[in-house]
Amino acid sequence: MIELKNITKSYSNGAVKAVNDLNLTVFEGELFGFLGPNGAGKTTTIKMMTGLLKPGSGSILLNGIDIIKEPLEAKKIIGYVPDEPVFYEKMTGVQFLTFISDVFGVSKKKRSGIMELAEYFELDKSLGDVVSSYSHGMRQKLSIIAALIHDPEILILDEPIVGLDPKASFRLKEKLKGFCNMGKTVFFSTHVMEVAEKLCDRVGIISNGSLIASAPLDELRKDAGEKNASLERLFLELTGSLKEAGEEYEL
């Protein structure tokens, strides 16, 4: 499971408080959706969870392992799909995935999983091509496969649906559900309310660096006293997005 305790992060020598005293627990086997307006602090939080950024204060435990104190141990058990994946452009897809397998010490036997995943996401025919020739969606698929090949315990994905075609998006969602059904944990950010609504056991909403809600959708509806409200409506209400613009939600 994932435990964030009193996480704070500022940029520009403290001028920008991106994450402000964030406390959050995601349980084993849970599919957790992390929502929030642009600039709310989602990517900053995710980068701290994956050891790419050091929090100003607080602690982060991933299945009990402290990502700040034991980054190598923690990174072994997580798979991470960044919002903007970076590759060695001159490598072919298969070279990149082999390189990632080497980094994680994936056994020769288990590397057959690469081909299965590539076929599942329909990237198998392009694996021999250099990454620089890949489209946006193909790069996204490569990043997803790279996050899965070492069989992680926790998957952390930053807007993974963006750029995927409907079939790939469907397959990713199935993969994430299957991952959680094995007792593993998924934490992903998204702006697609319908995806979060259908897929997640629980959602967290961050706004201006602070967590303003963390609950199953039914509970959010109950708290708002609107038992049939869509997640979109609840999101817009909770984040004050409509009030600011003086708009009404009419759907």
Ligand SMILES: Nc1ncnc2c1ncn2[C@@H]1O[C@H](COP(=O)(O)OP(=O)(O)OP(=O)(O)O)[C@@H](O)[C@H]1O
């Ligand atoms: N490298 C940086 N230097 C300075 N400020 C930054 C930096 N990265 C992010 N910020 C600021 O931190 C805040 C949170 O940004 P973050 O990228 O975490 O938001 P986000 O929720 O992921 O947004 P989006 O939905 O647009 O991806 C924003 O105010 C942003 O301008």
Ligand SMILES: [Mg+2]
């Ligand atoms: Mg982001």
